[in-house]
Amino acid sequence: MELSTLILVCSFVIGLLMGSFLNVCIARLPKGESVIGGRSRCLSCGKTVRWYDNIPLLSWMLLRARCRDCKAAISWRYPAVELATALWFLRSASILWRDWNFTCDFCNPYQMQTSLVLQDLAVLMVGYLLIGLMVMDWQTHTLPDSFTIGGMVLGFVLICVHAMYLAPGEGEIHLHRKVNLNSAGAGRSTGDLFITGPEAVVLSRVAAIFGAMLLLLVFHWSYKALRKRDGMGMGDVKLLGMIAAFLGWWPAVLALFVGTIAATVYAIFQMARGKADRLTELPYGSFLAVGGMLAAMAGPMLIHWYAGLLR
Numbered sequence: 001m002e003l004s005t006l007i008l009v010c011s012f013v014i015g016l017l018m019g020s021f022l023n024v025c026i027a028r029l030p031k032g033e034s035v036i037g038g039r040s041r042c043l044s045c046g047k048t049v050r051w052y053d054n055i056p057l058l059s060w061m062l063l064r065a066r067c068r069d070c071k072a073a074i075s076w077r078y079p080a081v082e083l084a085t086a087l088w089f090l091r092s093a094s095i096l097w098r099d100w101n102f103t104c105d106f107c108n109p110y111q112m113q114t115s116l117v118l119q120d121l122a123v124l125m126v127g128y129l130l131i132g133l134m135v136m137d138w139q140t141h142t143l144p145d146s147f148t149i150g151g152m153v154l155g156f157v158l159i160c161v162h163a164m165y166l167a168p169g170e171g172e173i174h175l176h177r178k179v180n181l182n183s184a185g186a187g188r189s190t191g192d193l194f195i196t197g198p199e200a201v202v203l204s205r206v207a208a209i210f211g212a213m214l215l216l217l218v219f220h221w222s223y224k225a226l227r228k229r230d231g232m233g234m235g236d237v238k239l240l241g242m243i244a245a246f247l248g249w250w251p252a253v254l255a256l257f258v259g260t261i262a263a264t265v266y267a268i269f270q271m272a273r274g275k276a277d278r279l280t281e282l283p284y285g286s287f288l289a290v291g292g293m294l295a296a297m298a299g300p301m302l303i304h305w306y307a308g309l310l311r
């Protein structure tokens, strides 16, 4: 087997296991239970799940979606989360492998490689957390802080590491900027240094996090003023902050845009079918998470396309 195939197979298996752990988080975090320790139990009969009935994907199929003891139905959500996570890891591994082997004739390949790999890791992590949050908000209308605030911290640490690996002079902001593009591809600028590259990267990410949260808070306040009730919770605000921490400002705006449109379409559809009225609470966080996934996958591409339309 070739090395690249082996890596893809391993990433799929690791994804299945991480998906299995995500199921534990989804079941326990909204109830405030610990995710470490304690064997999984059947929700109907309370019997401990045997290890061989706890194999991701396979056990659910072999048991035909029923508990071995009490024959109660096991939700399709378990294998769905495992499969989705495995596919996400598979996709991330193939992109990571491509960027790890990045070569370039006119730039410093080591710098580019590090920067690309760190971005890929951010996309992998935010996607994993978003799959969990999407299901949790849909089922329980809660977005646990351990995922949203924890993710925000993780994303911020990752951008700090990224800032340490910038090329000399990369990202610097100068007053009276005169830029000569040199052969290394990075701008060599002259003029008074305003802030250094690492400072610019870290500060702009801090601004993105607070900006994204503030944007959603403004939405929240205006909605409340217009409709005299809460349209969303603080969990949604922290969720958008987390997306910004991992991906930056524009992807967070894209996530908000897509999430809001998707939620509106869903609400209209449900009202038309008579399954919801104007007071039904929507799992807005789930739609934001869908927008976040889209931004993580196609964000840079979509934003370039949109900028191209405006030009």
Ligand SMILES: [Zn+2]
Pocket (backbone or CB within 6 Å): 042, 043, 044, 045, 046, 047, 067, 068, 069, 070, 071, 072
């Ligand atoms: Zn049972």
